[in-house]
Amino acid sequence: MITIVDYGCGNINAFVNVYKRLNIESKIARTASDLEDCERIILPGVGSFDHVMKQFNASGMREMVEKKVLEDGVPVIGICAGMQILAQSSEEGTQAGLGWIDGQVKKIDISQITYKTKLPHMGWNEIYHNGDFLFKDIEKNARFYFVHSYYFECDSKENSIATTTYGKVFTCAVNRNNIYGVQFHPEKSHQNGQQLLKNFANL
Numbered sequence: 001m002i003t004i005v006d007y008g009c010g011n012i013n014a015f016v017n018v019y020k021r022l023n024i025e026s027k028i029a030r031t032a033s034d035l036e037d038c039e040r041i042i043l044p045g046v047g048s049f050d051h052v053m054k055q056f057n058a059s060g061m062r063e064m065v066e067k068k069v070l071e072d073g074v075p076v077i078g079i080c081a082g083m084q085i086l087a088q089s090s091e092e093g094t095q096a097g098l099g100w101i102d103g104q105v106k107k108i109d110i111s112q113i114t115y116k117t118k119l120p121h122m123g124w125n126e127i128y129h130n131g132d133f134l135f136k137d138i139e140k141n142a143r144f145y146f147v148h149s150y151y152f153e154c155d156s157k158e159n160s161i162a163t164t165t166y167g168k169v170f171t172c173a174v175n176r177n178n179i180y181g182v183q184f185h186p187e188k189s190h191q192n193g194q195q196l197l198k199n200f201a202n203l
Helices: 012-021 049-058 062-071 190-201
Strands: 002-005 026-029 040-043 076-079 103-107 121-126 143-148 150-154 160-166 168-176 179-182
Touching: 002 012, 012 026, 012 190, 040 062, 040 190, 062 076, 121 160, 143 160, 143 190, 150 168
Parallel strands: 002 026, 002 040, 040 076, 076 179
Antiparallel strands: 103 150, 121 143, 160 168, 168 179
8 A cells, every 4th residue: 555645745646647557556544543554655745844844743644753753663754845855854944854765855956957957957867777676677877856055964975876967967866775765756747757656565
C-alpha cells in the first residue's frame, strides 16, 4: 500500500493518478490513523521550507510518520520541499527540519550561471544517478521536471544518489537506509517519473 501524506503542501491527486495507471494500490493519509497500515510513504512538499514544516507539524501526522519510518523501517520518499525538510535546516527559513539525513538546504547561486536566468530553476534537466534501485530502468542522463530555488547539500557524499547542474552541480536525490528524497517532481516527469514511482513501490 502506497500512502501519500496530505498535509496541505502537495499535488496529492497527481500521485494517485500515476499509481492508478500503474495498477498499484495507493491511498491518501490525512490523519495519523490513516498511516497505520502503510507499507510505503510519499511525503510531497510545495512551498517555502518554514511553511512546509509548520504544516507538517500541525497535521497531527508527524509522530506517526516518524514512528513508521525511523522505528518500523517503512520506506519513505520526500518530493521537492518534502525532500528538503529531510535536512536539518534551510537557508530559506528558521524552522528545524526533520534531520533524517544530515545536511543543509542552500539557495542556488545564480551568479554561477553563465547565461541570463533567474530563480526558480524551472523546467527539464538531465540528472545523473549512481544506479540505486530507485533509478532502475532509468537512463543515467534521464530528464526530470524541476521547480525550486534551493538545493540539498548532504554532509556525506554517500547520501547523494543523483546530481544535476544549474550553475553548479548539486544533489537532486538523497538516500539513507529506507529514507529517500528527490528534488524534482516525478509526478510531472512523464515516463521517467512513472518508472521512478514504480521502483519506489517495489523497494
